[in-house]
Amino acid sequence: MKIxxxxxxxxVVLGSITGIKVLQxxxxxxxxxxxxxxxxxxxxxxAKEEDWPLTLDAVGSLSAVQGVTVAAEMDGKVVETSFQPxxxxxxxxxxxxxxxxxxEAQLRSAEAAVVLAKLNRERSRELLAKSTISQSQLDxxxxxxxxxxxxxxxxxxxxxxxxIRAPFAGQLGVRLVNLGQILKAxxxxxxxxxxxxxxxxxxxxxxxxxxxxxGLPVELTSDASPGQPVKGVxxxxxxxxxxxxxxxxxxxxxxxxxxxLRPGMFVQVSVHLPVSNKVxxxxxxxxxxxxxxxxxxxxxxxxxxxxxxxTQVVRQQVVRLGETRGDFVAVSSxxxxxxxxxxxxxxxLRPGMAVSPQNALAPNAQLAPKPNDS
Numbered sequence: 001m002k003i004x005x006x007x008x009x010x011x012v013v014l015g016s017i018t019g020i021k022v023l024q025x026x027x028x029x030x031x032x033x034x035x036x037x038x039x040x041x042x043x044x045x046x047a048k049e050e051d052w053p054l055t056l057d058a059v060g061s062l063s064a065v066q067g068v069t070v071a072a073e074m075d076g077k078v079v080e081t082s083f084q085p086x087x088x089x090x091x092x093x094x095x096x097x098x099x100x101x102x103x104e105a106q107l108r109s110a111e112a113a114v115v116l117a118k119l120n121r122e123r124s125r126e127l128l129a130k131s132t133i134s135q136s137q138l139d140x141x142x143x144x145x146x147x148x149x150x151x152x153x154x155x156x157x158x159x160x161x162x163x164i165r166a167p168f169a170g171q172l173g174v175r176l177v178n179l180g181q182i183l184k185a186x187x188x189x190x191x192x193x194x195x196x197x198x199x200x201x202x203x204x205x206x207x208x209x210x211x212x213x214x215g216l217p218v219e220l221t222s223d224a225s226p227g228q229p230v231k232g233v234x235x236x237x238x239x240x241x242x243x244x245x246x247x248x249x250x251x252x253x254x255x256x257x258x259x260x261l262r263p264g265m266f267v268q269v270s271v272h273l274p275v276s277n278k279v280x281x282x283x284x285x286x287x288x289x290x291x292x293x294x295x296x297x298x299x300x301x302x303x304x305x306x307x308x309x310x311t312q313v314v315r316q317q318v319v320r321l322g323e324t325r326g327d328f329v330a331v332s333s334x335x336x337x338x339x340x341x342x343x344x345x346x347x348x349l350r351p352g353m354a355v356s357p358q359n360a361l362a363p364n365a366q367l368a369p370k371p372n373d374s
Contacts, residue, residue, distance in 0.1 A: 039311070039354040043344035043362035044299055047282050049337035052325065056211070056271040058250075060202030060220075064263040065253075066168050066194040070095060072183040073161040083190065085175045089166045096177060096189055098162035103155050110152035117145035170194035171259070193263055198256045200232065202269045203247035211273050212237055218252045222267045225260050234271065279322060279330035283343045283365040287329060293318045296335060297342040297349050299357065314342060316351045327365035 076098030083095050124141040127133045166172075173191030177183065200220055204212065212234065220230045232254030241248050252269065254261065261267075288295045297314040319334035335341070342349060344362060349355070 039356040041358045044357045045343040051276040054273040058202040060269045062265045063199045064193040070189045093166045096164040100159045107155040113148040117148040196256045200252045219270045281328045284329045288346045299340040
């Protein structure tokens with residue numbers, strides 16, 4: 001009897017506990033069915049319709065409008081250096097003088113021979129007028145005078161070649177010779193570069209030839225001066241196309257008054273064409289990249305069917321992307337100007353999810369960003 005009562009009591013206790021738990025779970029399910037998730041905080045941006053000028057981008061290198069390594073034309077010993085390395089010089093400025101003592105002595109002798117030949121020629125003319133000598137004697141004296149004058153001119157040319165001057169105005173480089181050094185013909189003396197203006201040489205594909213013309217504006221950027229683009233214009237287009245690469249060589253002229261650009265530097269070149277393209281732009285952070293296609297989350301207003309209250313939800317939209325400039329990317333299809341998209345927080349979203357735009361701390365997207373650590 002006691003065992004029966006005990007079993008009955010256990011059944012009653014277990015039944016009570018089970019009933020309580022079933023009631024609790026039923027209540028929780030009912031509450032969950034009516035509960036709503038709080039909206040996800042995101043940053044938003046409005047898709048804008050803009051005119052983006054068409055550009056042709058290329059990699060180029062700089063070269064001097066006039067640049068040369070000044071070298072010796074003749075063998076000789078350096079007896080004078082008249083320039084400071086790295087200085088600016090004018091055209092015709094004396095750079096180096098080689099030893100010309102022997103040539104100068106020979107020139108004095110040659111000039112004396114010229115004087116004598118001239119006197120003989122004048123005397124022969126007077127005697128010929130008196131029919132004292134023949135015409136052949138005067139011809140010989142004329143030839144002797146010409147030969148003496150040519151010999152003197154040759155020595156002057158040698159002396160001039162050993163007096164080495166700047167062929168044009170520009171900036172000198174490092175001095176490569178010293179006093180007393182014996183130079184041979186062709187030995188380098190110093191680099192001379194005219195750097196204002198300066199040339200930028202680059203290549204573009206042959207299919208862009210129809211868009212190219214002299215005078216088109218270009219913009220140059222270099223690692224030597226990041227964030228400081230330099231403007232110029234196209235001044236020459238090669239008439240032939242490279243048979244190996246099918247690219248055409250283009251030359252732009254850029255003003256360089258502060259000498260920031262140097263010959264041989266690597267630069268990035270953008271040619272600005274006189275046409276523009278209408279595009280819809282969004283911040284690049286708005287794009288959710290995926291193997292099946294790129295998408296954005298469009299923010300839309302949704303009314304509650306029961307209470308009528310409006311909430312903001314997101315719709316995932318597949319888009320086709322175009323060119324990227326700065327912090328923006330062009331959307332060629334799938335999005336219209338004026339639509340609001342999520343710009344920060346796209347990885348936390350799913351279609352139909354409620355969102356709460358919080359743009360106070362949203363990053364400022366720019367077409368030409370200038371990072372502080374650049």
